[in-house]
Amino acid sequence: MTAPVTPQVKVAPSEPATSSRGRRIGPRTTKALISLGSLWLFALLVALWWLGSNNSHSSFFPPLRLTLIRFRQLWLFADVRTDLAPSLFHLAIGYAIASVLGIAVGALMWALPLLRQASSPVVYFLYVLPAPILIPAVLVLFGIGASMSVAIISFACVWPILLNTLDGMRGTDQLKIDTARSLGLSYWRRLWSVVLPGASPQIVAGLRAGLQVGIILMVVSEEVGSTQGIGFFILQAQENFAGTDMWTGILVLGVVGTVLNVLFVAGERFALRWYYGSRAAARER
């Protein structure tokens, strides 16, 4: 067994930790109060940052007060259109290409064992190759601009999606496939209604890993070779000694990262609600 499976073995769940001891979670309001109470450290750290930086005159560590004022000037919402929207657009296209390709080729490799075996060293090599190292090469091929960003984002995202798809499909219980076959389901029907749903939790895990890779590559590709976008904005602010602007950019990236993550988890919860439901049922037994 030397297929390039990624042993996604013990990975912390993305869902907020409900107590594993099967304690019932209280009504929604209690839950909100608890999460509010758990935010004290967050608030404390922000307060410390505010007070500690308030008298700072260093251009690269400006007072938080000034950063927030500047943030409002820049990002609500003038620069969002010019500096953030293009980045997110490139990410969306690259990620979409990678998702379709990753799932389709992953399924193809599952269906054709010889292809899977033959391609495993190549796929593994491309998977572990740190994608940013290809940026100079992609830059030569595509030049500076949108297509370069999209190309490197989709290249980097495709491998975790592909490998998790393949892995999830290979994990399908043979008994289920045999049952479906004896029920007379066609090959495509088996693929569509038995193998794909069974693999979907892991495909989603791959999509989540791909999204994180994609955000990194979005920023890095703009920092190396671009004339627009949030990565370009941050690096240019640093080179112009505009420390306050730079910090607003970092805040924007923090917000973008958090929002995309929350959106993904919400989508995952919705798409896989049957799965979480069955797992919860299994736990209560």
Next chain:
Amino acid sequence: MATTTRGVSAPGTSRGGGRWYTTRTTNLAARLALIAVLLGIWQLLVVGGALNKDAFPTMSSTLAALVDQIHTSACWTTVAQTLEGWGVGVALGCVAAIVLGSAIGLSRFAYRSTIPVIEFLKAVPVVAILPIAIVEFGTRLSMKMVLVAFGVFFPLVIQVIYGVRSVDPTVADTATSLQVRGARRFFVVVIPSAAPFIATGVRIAAATGLVIEIVAELIGGGAGLGQRILAAENAGPSSLPVMYAFILITGLIGVTLTGIFTVAERRTLRWHESQRNIVSRGAS
């Protein structure tokens, strides 16, 4: 246990049944054949003109450059510079994450309080703080190390926290009734049950660390493979083969490092799985 163990085949099971030897030979042949075919297509595409020679080197010139480079000491210095920043950064990040993660995971209050902060900081892509690191540390080794350690810390600390908190209630209660407390409880009960989480986290950290190291070299200008490749790009079309040779070298380093960590992880897991199988068999 809420997590699945899908994705790892149980050691010792091979699908081919009795004829695994011939399957293995066929597989090896298929793999080598595919690599040869891909290299051939690469060469043909460039020589045939489908790919612009000024943007993409031929396969033969790239492999020649690779052989050339491997015989220079400068190449190995570059590799060592990358490995140095990676190694120290990953080690720092891992030690910090394991120590702090254990401390946080053992206290419900600390867990509740820190999780929002950690989740937010984890969502900030590490490349965002790169400019701060450049300002603070310049292009020195410490810049790369700090970035790698920072980037590795947050994903791993979450793994450690969940691992420490995942102790089987039965095991925990047994330990309590046997009055296993303090440091003994930590090393005998908590760490063994968290070990698979930590092993997976460290493997992921090693791979992430290499990506961040390369980014720090590409953008921050720290010495190493990233900077070498950027220099080759700037030198024009004639050094394209050298650039791709270094990309291949980087990939091979990735393969080696990931291989080492995967094997190490399998070792810890094999032990763990066998323990769990015995437990579940005993229970049924």
